[in-house]
Amino acid sequence: MDHIAVVLAAGKGTRMRSPLPKVLHEVAGRPMLAWVLDAVVATKPSRTVVVVGYGGEQVMATLPPDVEACVQEPQGGTGHATEVALGHLGSGDEDVVVVPGDVPLLGADTLAPLARGGDVAATILTATLDDPTGYGRVVRDEGGRVRAVVEQTDADPETLTIREVNVGMYRFRRADLDEALAAIGDDNAQGEKYLTDVVGWLVARGRPVEAVEVPATETMGVNDHVQLARANAVRRRWILERWMAEGVAVSDPDTTYVDAGVELGVGVRLHPGVHLRGATRVGEGAEIGPDVYLEDSRVGEGARVWYSVLRGVEVGPEVQVGPYASLRPGTVLARGAKAGTFVEMKNTSVGEGAKVPHLSYLGDASVGDRANVGAGTITCNYDGYDKHRTEIGADAFIGSDTMLVAPVTIGEAAVTGAGSVITRDVAPGALAVERSQQREIPGYAARRAARKAAQEAED
Numbered sequence: 001m002d003h004i005a006v007v008l009a010a011g012k013g014t015r016m017r018s019p020l021p022k023v024l025h026e027v028a029g030r031p032m033l034a035w036v037l038d039a040v041v042a043t044k045p046s047r048t049v050v051v052v053g054y055g056g057e058q059v060m061a062t063l064p065p066d067v068e069a070c071v072q073e074p075q076g077g078t079g080h081a082t083e084v085a086l087g088h089l090g091s092g093d094e095d096v097v098v099v100p101g102d103v104p105l106l107g108a109d110t111l112a113p114l115a116r117g118g119d120v121a122a123t124i125l126t127a128t129l130d131d132p133t134g135y136g137r138v139v140r141d142e143g144g145r146v147r148a149v150v151e152q153t154d155a156d157p158e159t160l161t162i163r164e165v166n167v168g169m170y171r172f173r174r175a176d177l178d179e180a181l182a183a184i185g186d187d188n189a190q191g192e193k194y195l196t197d198v199v200g201w202l203v204a205r206g207r208p209v210e211a212v213e214v215p216a217t218e219t220m221g222v223n224d225h226v227q228l229a230r231a232n233a234v235r236r237r238w239i240l241e242r243w244m245a246e247g248v249a250v251s252d253p254d255t256t257y258v259d260a261g262v263e264l265g266v267g268v269r270l271h272p273g274v275h276l277r278g279a280t281r282v283g284e285g286a287e288i289g290p291d292v293y294l295e296d297s298r299v300g301e302g303a304r305v306w307y308s309v310l311r312g313v314e315v316g317p318e319v320q321v322g323p324y325a326s327l328r329p330g331t332v333l334a335r336g337a338k339a340g341t342f343v344e345m346k347n348t349s350v351g352e353g354a355k356v357p358h359l360s361y362l363g364d365a366s367v368g369d370r371a372n373v374g375a376g377t378i379t380c381n382y383d384g385y386d387k388h389r390t391e392i393g394a395d396a397f398i399g400s401d402t403m404l405v406a407p408v409t410i411g412e413a414a415v416t417g418a419g420s421v422i423t424r425d426v427a428p429g430a431l432a433v434e435r436s437q438q439r440e441i442p443g444y445a446a447r448r449a450a451r452k453a454a455q456e457a458e459d
């Protein structure tokens with residue numbers, strides 16, 4: 001029988017102590033809810049509806065197009081949230097699968113018992129934990145049949161010792177669910193309508209309820225930052241292991257952070273302290289790290305990037321970046337180019353084989369193929385009001401410590417003298433020097449020493 005999926009995501013997540021809705025806190029670079037929806041959608045429900053409430057607009061903006069949303073306002077508990085979803089869905093007879101939005105390690109396999117369903121009023125998933133703190137406990141009778149789920153806040157000391165917990169994932173027969181939700185109240189420690197009470201209500205009326213135990217890891221709920229960090233550590237490790245299986249060398253998985261949306265080529269090597277974020281792609285055989293932060297950037301085959309920060313950057317094949325480069329959005333380095341030590345670039349393209357090896361700032365600039373930009377070169381791109389461009393032609397040689405006051409164009413194969421402040425365009429092939437003539441005063445050091453000696457004799 002087909003099923004409808006309901007994902008509960010209206011809670012604020014009080015225990016996060018954060019204005020961000022809990023389900024939008026990120027695990028491996030994606031909102032928790034996105035991970036949950038992947039698993040839920042993989043069970044092929046006929047419809048999927050997410051119950052939003054706190055920060056509803058923000059949550060809705062992250063939903064894929066074929067997922068519906070409905071608003072629970074105010075948030076009266078998981079049972080109330082489910083009622084709101086049923087109201088949105090309208091009457092029907094398909095089974096309803098309910099999953100919480102705060103289980104970012106969830107995979108489709110764990111949901112399989114709920115996707116299948118059975119000839120029962122309800123199926124609930126449970127897990128056995130070493131530390132069940134915070135979860136609802138699954139109470140069974142002497143025959144091992146489920147009797148009820150009791151929330152931590154409502155449990156007596158004996159119930160608290162139970163290590164089998166409710167993971168918050170269920171499949172209900174629609175008619176039974178409607179009936180139970182209409183009947184249960186909110187007479188509990190939190191004054192909320194608990195979805196968990198549906199279980200006890202059905203059992204008390206002799207309706208068959210089945211409990212299926214699943215592995216604990218995937219069903220871990222995130223209610224606070226400690227659990228969020230744990231979930232991140234697990235997802236991160238899964239992502240790294242997947243890439244290792246694809247031929248990526250990870251020398252220290254404990255300090256390597258790869259977001260879910262990142263793509264890595266065969267033979268990529270990741271050294272300690274690497275962060276690959278957002279839509280980053282790294283080509284075959286590239287070597288990244290130690291200590292590199294790459295966000296929404298592309299790195300070509302065989303490139304080498306170390307001790308550097310790159311955001312919104314395109315690094316061509318065989319390029320060298322770092323150590324200590326900061327490359328900002330709009331930077332494009334063509335094949336074989338170099339951005340070396342203490343180099344900052346923004347909105348700048350560097351041509352094939354061109355080199356910017358040391359201590360430079362290039363902003364709103366283009367550097368032609370094979371050009372060499374000397375140490376200490378700066379594009380003075382900002383006049384206090386507007387930004388201006390600097391164009392450096394192919395094969396140009398920019399002397400060390402050149403100030404290029406934009407807008408300015410340096411022609412192909414032109415040369416600037418070290419220490420020059422260049423304010424006017426330089427023709428192709430020309431040398432532009434802007435500095436005073438060097439004077440030389442012979443014998444100066446000896447005369448100075450003699451003056452000093454005479455003064456000391458007087459004192």
Ligand code: UD1
Nearest residue numbers: 008009010011075076077078081100101135136166168221
């Ligand atoms: C819930 C279960 C508990 C289970 C645990 C598993 C209840 C009463 N308790 O507790 O038995 O062990 O999950 O992780 O169901 N939500 C709404 N509207 C609300 C309240 C909550 O949409 O009014 C959503 C939350 O956004 C969240 C999910 O429901 O995604 C679960 O709520 P949460 O407050 O995390 O419940 P737990 O205390 O974890």
Ligand code: MG
Nearest residue numbers: 102221222223
């Ligand atoms: Mg929870």
